[in-house]
Amino acid sequence: MKTFTILLLGALSTACGVLVPACTLAPNAAITVTVRDSTTSDPVVPDTVIAARWDGLYADTVVSADGLSPIALAFGHSGAYRLTVAASGYRTWTREWIHVSGDDCGHPKTVAVSVRLQK
Numbered sequence: 001m002k003t004f005t006i007l008l009l010g011a012l013s014t015a016c017g018v019l020v021p022a023c024t025l026a027p028n029a030a031i032t033v034t035v036r037d038s039t040t041s042d043p044v045v046p047d048t049v050i051a052a053r054w055d056g057l058y059a060d061t062v063v064s065a066d067g068l069s070p071i072a073l074a075f076g077h078s079g080a081y082r083l084t085v086a087a088s089g090y091r092t093w094t095r096e097w098i099h100v101s102g103d104d105c106g107h108p109k110t111v112a113v114s115v116r117l118q119k
Contacts (some may be wrong), residue, residue: 019092023105027076030108078102090117
């Protein structure tokens with residue numbers, strides 16, 4: 001009976017021209033960050049990356065010691081963010097109002113941010 005119901009739902013959604021999104025339980029990162037030196041373009045391993053939502057309801061902090069890039073933050077949380085990146089020997093970098101929209105399943109559509117740190 002379950003197979004018939006699923007097939008019927010698929011047939012009806014196709015017949016009506018309505019596409020049902022294939023939603024997953026795995027959340028997407030809201031923001032991915034790649035950090036480089038502004039002069040040399042060499043990769044920089046940041047000490048701290050902070051993504052804080054403007055509504056104050058969510059924040060994510062990554063303390064990066066492994067050098068993996070890009071750094072992924074705010075899994076499953078869309079909204080408007082303030083992003084701050086700090087690395088030893090560089091000026092702190094901040095960008096405000098990074099808008100991350102959600103998809104039909106409620107997952108964030110990942111925004112890739114390229115950061116060029118200055119000494």
